[in-house]
Amino acid sequence: MNPVTWSGPAFLFFYLIFGICILRLLYKFIMKKHTGPLINASEIAKDPYKIAYLSGGKSAAVGVATVSLHDRGLLELENEILKTVREESIPSAQRPIEKALLIYYLVPNKAKLLINYAAVNTACDSYKHELQSQGLLANSACFVERIIPCSIAAMILLAVSYYKISYAHAHGHYNTNFLFILTCIFLIVITFFLFKRLTAAGAQLLSHLQSLFALLKNRASALQAGGETNEAALVAAVFGLGVLSVAQFPLIRQLHPTGNGDASSSSGSSDSGSSCGSSCGGGCGGCGS
């Protein structure tokens, strides 16, 4: 019972399932559960921009930093023009990326995701190296490690596809375009796996943060501006700027034009029934009101 001898549609269906299984195995192999040193979540959580870089790269880090600076009153927005409120505030900026943004906007400029500014690039490169050294972002050694399993997966899929195409042509069937297209799709997916930004540890960390902060995401639209805390920055770093309310953080409209800022539905299963009073009407120790 050789699937290669099956008719076109039947073989295509087999190849689709076969290919998905191969890709799934490849993904599991590449992203196998991190068993390395424990990642210090508290230390990482102290820098929302680092998490934003992990989650969405340079643009995410710059976006969160810009919104945070505006929220804290260090940047002023007027008619889509951002400017640094006080030059004296620059030395006290908490992170290099903030310093870079404040220096740039000393000259009032249109608010945008400043991803081509040298000082911002330097700050983001620093995050990249830190995250790579912590094993959260893939580095060149990681990519090299992935080459062999990705190559094996690609060769298996190519071999099966080539065998079927040869068999079909040998029997006078030349309608192999769909098979060709499906094979190309699988190879593209394998390429994505090969160059995946996150390591297993990085993906796990983000997943854990998304789960732990799921309720915050549900309530992100209610997060108040005012910059007293960087809670909004941390939520935006984990879930993207789009979860914040544009009414509270109007700068998002220029930086994140596709989102309306309203919190989307929860991605986690934990909900507000989290108090000790979940089984009682009042506090954890006794009868409620």
Added chain:
Amino acid sequence: MRVAALVHLIVGHLAVAAAEEAVAVVAVNFKDRVGLGWRPEISAHILQHLDHIDVLEVIADNYFSASQKDIQSLEFLARQTSVSLHGVGMGLASSQPVELRYLERMARLVNRVRPEFWSEHLAFVRAGSIEIGHLAAPPRNQETVAVTVNNIQAARNIVGSLPHMENIATLIQPPASSLAEGQWITEIIEKSEAPFLLDLHNLYANAKNFGQEPLELLQQLPLAHLNSIHLSGGCWIKEIDGQGERLLDDHIHDVPEDIFELLTYVAQITPQNLMVIIERDGNFPAFDQLLEQLDLARRALQKGRELRSAS
């Protein structure tokens, strides 16, 4: 004579200094810890300030039906810091046996998360098929003592460890009671050998609501088995008939000063290390204010330990 007086003065000062240092050393030797209830609403702040929080208490019931992703995130949290699991839905203090499925759920979660300990309440939450929806004080008599002890033993057999058992607040004295609250709790704790989780605000509320002195009630409790302490706040509510007030333990107010004084007293009279957890379920203040409450708890503990060492 003057030289002698001077020497006496110097020696006296040195003795006092040595005594103070000894007290400080003894206070440091206690490994008391202070933590906070894990609440998703303040999860971001908690994670950013884990270095100020010695332990997190997680409501176990929220994870009994959680997805694998959520449980894995809880495992991750438990690797970051000490975690305890706090159940609210077992109803161990009852006149009926605890349902196995609640114990099995807790057992699975404990096995996954490996918390430092798990805890439950000296309360019932259901009667027959009726779910009450909150923690209720059962009649305090020998029958409920016996069933509660059996339930705690069953919990140990299935979960693999004894739960820390917490006293609850009640706005009414449970009918059909033949034992005083302190006596009832002591019998259960001593017969089951379960560690005791003392909720100081619950004790305080019960004392105030039923005309007792908090210290008097405290001294009736099995403090030799004390392991962990809950602190929380509440508010005064009017009686239904409008005459008088009762103290409601609602967990949405700051811990009052009286409770910290009780904590100091407990630290003074108990020799064992204590784990103190502040419970806040809502109306969250700025997180710095919650951290300040943790520091107040630490100072109250230290003061108690110093008083203990000095006595």
